[in-house]
Amino acid sequence: MSGAGGERPTWPMSAALVVSCEHGGNAIPAEYSGFFADQQALLATHRGYDAGALAMARSLATVFAAPLVFSEISRLLVDLNRSKGHPGLHFDAIRRAPARLREEILATYYEPYRAEAERLVMSAVAAGKRVVHVSSHSFTPDLDGRVRTADVGLLYDPARAEERALCARWKMALGEVAPALVVRRNYPYAGKGDGLTAWFRKRLPPAHYVGVELELNQKLVAGPESAWCALRDVIAESLRMTIAVDTLRSVP
Numbered sequence: 450m451s452g453a454g455g456e457r458p459t460w461p462m463s464a465a466l467v468v469s470c471e472h473g474g475n476a477i478p479a480e481y482s483g484f485f486a487d488q489q490a491l492l493a494t495h496r497g498y499d500a501g502a503l504a505m506a507r508s509l510a511t512v513f514a515a516p517l518v519f520s521e522i523s524r525l526l527v528d529l530n531r532s533k534g535h536p537g538l539h540f541d542a543i544r545r546a547p548a549r550l551r552e553e554i555l556a557t558y559y560e561p562y563r564a565e566a567e568r569l570v571m572s573a574v575a576a577g578k579r580v581v582h583v584s585s586h587s588f589t590p591d592l593d594g595r596v597r598t599a600d601v602g603l604l605y606d607p608a609r610a611e612e613r614a615l616c617a618r619w620k621m622a623l624g625e626v627a628p629a630l631v632v633r634r635n636y637p638y639a640g641k642g643d644g645l646t647a648w649f650r651k652r653l654p655p656a657h658y659v660g661v662e663l664e665l666n667q668k669l670v671a672g673p674e675s676a677w678c679a680l681r682d683v684i685a686e687s688l689r690m691t692i693a694v695d696t697l698r699s700v701p
Contacts, residue, residue, distance in 0.1 A: 464692065465573035466515040469566055470585045471529040471645060473503030474521025481526060481554070484542040488525070495589035497523050501670030501677070505663065506585035508681040509688065518565045520558065527554050529562050530584070530644045563648075570649060574657045581615070581692060582660045584645055588637050590668040599633040601684070602664035604640030606647070611655045612640075615691060619661075622687035630683070637664065 475497035477485050491497060503519055510517035520529055525540035532538075533555070543551060573580045590597055603619055605612035616634050623632045634640075641647065646660030669680055 463578045465576075465578040465580050466509075466513050466692075467566075467569050467573065467580055467582045468506050468510045468513075468515050468517045468585065469582065469645060470499075470503045470506035470517070470519035471562075472499035472524045472586060473506070473519045474498050475523040475525075476521050477523055477526055481543075484540070484546070485523075485525070488540075488542075492523055492525065495587075495667065497525055499585075499587040500667050501665055502585045502587045504670075504677075505587075505665060505681055505684065506583075509583060509585070509685055512685040512689070516569050518562065518569060520562055522558050527559050529559060530586075532643050532648065533559075535643055563645075566645060567649075570653070570658065574653065579656065580653075580658050582646060582649065582658065583688070584660065584662045585665075586662055587665045587667050587670055590666055592637075597637050597666060598631065599636050599664075600630045600666045600669060601632045602636045602638070602662075603632065603634050604638055604646075604662035604664060605635065605660070606641040606650060607635065608641070609650065609655045609659070611659045612661060615659055616661060619687060619691040622690040623683070625690070626687050627680075627683045638662075 475492045477492065485492060498521075503521070506517055506519055509515065522529075524530070526543060528535075528538055538544075539551060539554075543554070570580050570582060588597060588602065601623060603616040605616045607613055620632045620634060623630055640662060644662065646662055649658050649660055652658075663684070665680070665684075670677060
């Protein structure tokens with residue numbers, strides 16, 4: 450199966466899959482609960498976390514025996530998929546808090562998460578493997594009155610040929626195993642925007658790192674449990690078809 454324009458990733462003898470989930474929950478540690486006392490409804494929305502993203506990440510990690518790094522701390526406390534200095538790194542109340550408190554949050558949650566993700570990726574690179582990093586996310590079915598017209602989004606940097614080709618192949622594989630799914634590339638967000646994958650791209654060349662953000666429509670997550678379980682199986686099977694399973698090795 451070839452990608453768009455005949456592109457085909459040239460995988461090395463061994464590639465390592467790493468799975469991450471930056472927005473896996475909406476927990477607020479007790480010491481910061483006062484900042485969110487009147488924000489319980491907001492915490493339960495897409496602004497608080499990515500519903501279903503952690504379940505999807507765990508499914509992929511299990512199927513491929515791949516390492517998983519995840520967080521269940523709400524993105525409103527600190528968004529692990531944003532760079533330091535990004536205006537969306539913290540919720541308004543935290544941004545207005547003393548700098549000491551923000552530094553404490555970064556040291557307790559942000560830095561350890563980034564360090565663990567970096568450890569997993571760099572250990573595979575040091576072992577001579579190309580990392581395929583799938584960062585699991587989900588998106589709200591409508592935003593600001595506009596309905597999102599996709600079930601699955603595959604986000605990548607179009608300037609990196611391996612990422613472009615992998616997502617073209619993954620889209621084709623999804624079309625084979627689940628033709629009813631609407632799959633779009635670099636939707637509902639641009640894959641080259643700020644995020645953990647972009648952070649790794651600045652550190653590693655395409656020969657060592659291929660990063661993809663997997664985005665699932667939350668209307669599917671909220672549907673019947675049997676359908677949600679089946680979707681997770683479909684995503685895993687389509688990834689298996691995209692990257693020959695015998696090229697994947699877990700990170701030591």
